Amino acid sequence: MNWIFVGASTIASQHMIAAVRAQPAGAVTWVVSGNADRAQGWATDHGIAQATDDLSQALADPEAACVYISSTNEKHHAQAMAAIAAGKHVLCEKPLGLSLAEADEMVAAARDVGVVFATNHHLRCSGSHRAMRALIDDGAVGRVLSLRIHHAVHLPENLQGWRINDASAGGGVIPDITVHDADVARFLLGEDPVDVVAQLASSGMGQGVEDSCMSVWAMPSGAMVMSHESFTHPFAGSGLEIHGTEGSIFARDVMTQMPVGTITLRTASGTREVPYSDHSLYVQGVADFYAAVAGRGAPAASGSDGIKSLAVAMAVRAAAQSGQKVTVAYGEVA
Structure with missing residues (x-):
């Protein structure tokens, strides 16, 4: 082919x-x-x-x-x-x-x-994210109450350029990373955010676009998602936490293009490390x-997935710019 x-x-x-x-x-x-x-x-x-x-x-x-x-x-x-x-x-x-x-x-x-x-x-192609989704689907954490995504990293110099300086080219951390995190939340929880509140910041890495964003999303099930993206955090690492009525999942350094990081499941039975496949996400x-x-x-990830994740990211930007809660408007095809 x-x-x-x-x-x-x-x-x-x-x-x-x-x-x-x-x-x-x-x-x-x-x-x-x-x-x-x-x-x-x-x-x-x-x-x-x-x-x-x-x-x-x-x-x-x-x-x-x-x-x-x-x-x-x-x-x-x-x-x-x-x-x-x-x-x-x-x-x-x-x-x-x-x-x-x-x-x-x-x-x-x-x-x-x-x-x-x-x-x-x-990210939905990674062994770590698929292992976490399997845990949720199998009821390992019970009913999901909240998801916290931490995707604040330092954008390498060779990738900066238009991403930090050119809004007309689609620059900014929201179209670059928030859109990915929207897809992660949708993939793990199997539902689409209803509305969002958000704030953004420009801390000096570039000009004309945001380089950091924090937002909270309400899900149809009642679960809440808290998401943090940035281009300016060199030592923060990345990860996510999924908290439910019967357990919690703690994942560190898994919001990455490489098949690395750790996953820990904590329940009433104790704490254990969760194995996962280390295959290439892109393969x-x-x-x-x-x-x-x-x-x-x-x-x-289908075209519809792309539409929905873009819709969440656009709602995050609108909420940050307006200071108001914004209902996510999904596209006609999605």
Whole structure:
């Protein structure tokens, strides 16, 4: 299965090329970048046969069945729509677009054409998160009362750029990390937030966008979610806690692209460490995508998942900007 990579990005080079090549007959045959020289240099560095700054040229290749989009956020919608119109299956980085209308249009178009459209929410593909969901589903903590997500990290210098300086490109910690945490909460709890309150801060890492955010979300079951995201915390680590009527789960350093961290379950019977698979999050995500393309299942995170997680992130930003509780408005397709 041949892939077109749209965006010569860090995530593509560090994780996604290897994830595609780990699949049976998986190959990246095109890279598309807005800069022709960057596209060619990136292709040479990564052993990719064809490079271009013209997306339509790559999409015209009948041997390429799938498109992975990891360009800057404001480009996702137009690039995805072009790929869908060309009959390609699409795996798109989060957030799907800069608005729910954009995300709705992408998902609806893929449905109408009959191609697979998925969101690359990688954390739900990790062994740690799947182990925690299994504990919840098996009743290990009883009825869930609360979930606390701590995803305050330090954004590496090589990833800063537009993420901390360019609101028009979709920069800011909310579209970068809060959208992931929304997907984590939805994946673990199996329900969608109803309303949110929030505050944000800009502590000087960049200009024009927020670099820290705290929010509280109300769930339909009555559970509460407290979420903290930041680009500016170099020593905080990451993790989450799930508290229920019969037990608590404590997970440290699991909000990461690597299969690392620890999970501890505490109940009336005592405390025990929970084992989990250390497989690659991205290999798993691409494998699930392959299965969906072959008609053997669903992608790890669907287009609808991408819409809903974007809706939560947008509600968080609106609540922080207004100082008011905001009801999450999910898209028409979601």
